[in-house]
Amino acid sequence: MRGRRDMRVGFIGLGSQGAPMARRIAEAGYGTTLWARRTATLEPFADTGAKTAGSPAELAAASDVVCLCVVDDADVEQLTTGGDSVLAGMRRGGVLVVHSTVHPETCRRLEERARVQRVSVLDAPVSGGGRAAEQGTLLVMAGGDPQVFAFCRPLFATYGDPVVHLGPLGSGQVAKLLNNVLFTAHLGLAANALELGGRLGLDTEGLGRLLPRGSAASFALERVVDAGGTLQRVGAHAGGLLAKDVRLFTSLVEALGVDGEDQPDPVREAALLTLRAMGR
DSSP states (O other): OOOGGGOEEEEEOOSTTHHHHHHHHHHTTOEEEEEOSSGGGGGGGTTTTOEEOSSHHHHHHTOSEEEEOOSSHHHHHHHHSSTTSHHHHOOTTOEEEEOSOOOHHHHHHHHHHHHHTTOEEEEOOEESHHHHHHHTOEEEEEBSOHHHHHHHHHHHTTTEEEEEEOSSTTHHHHHHHHHHHHHHHHHHHHHHHHHHHHHTTOOHHHHHHHGGGSTTOOHHHHHHHHTTSSSHHHHHHHHHHHHHHHHHHHHHHHHHTOOBTTBOOHHHHHHHHHHHHTTO
């Protein structure tokens, strides 16, 4: 592996969260290469000095660390499989970082393929959204080899605080899925509390100003209040991704046999009820 000062970074996935992450990497002085399916996505980076690649493989060949911040498992698989993929271009000693929220098994399968090329894999999903990425305060939840994590930590710190290593490969994904399941459950509880307040004769607008300032405060409650006190707008904006993550977590729990009649799972049940209320 190269020294940290001359680390070259490739970044794929320039969405609302990935774009400010990539910008912070470039502005921190890392040699940065970007690739996107749509050239218009690259235009905002014209002032950063970041280079662009013609393919994922070309990006990987120019990088020591490649970060993927795409939507789902299928995107990760597509970008890392085939003759023009990231893995096809990565050199021995490189690191592939999965910032996407995917099933832990997706990361483990990827690691098996990468190992053949002496490429390391970290899973490091992020949470906080575009504003946190712009401010450098994303939560970075990482899994994988501790030495590889230590090598990448200064890079992660350009857009993340805190940056936490949680265990072997896949651990970051488990933490992110649990985070999103709990957030989904909180959304449903918050909407239900506001509805109950209205049915009990309270001014729901006033209640929405009050509760986020008290001990009932939560990020989810603020989102519901901002959306007018119901789940409709939240569901339209984020329901698809939340449903994906809750179902990924459900499959993970069921595969491990963690839940059962003797071990009730109120958080996951609350999350599933929230999805139903969203029509998901």
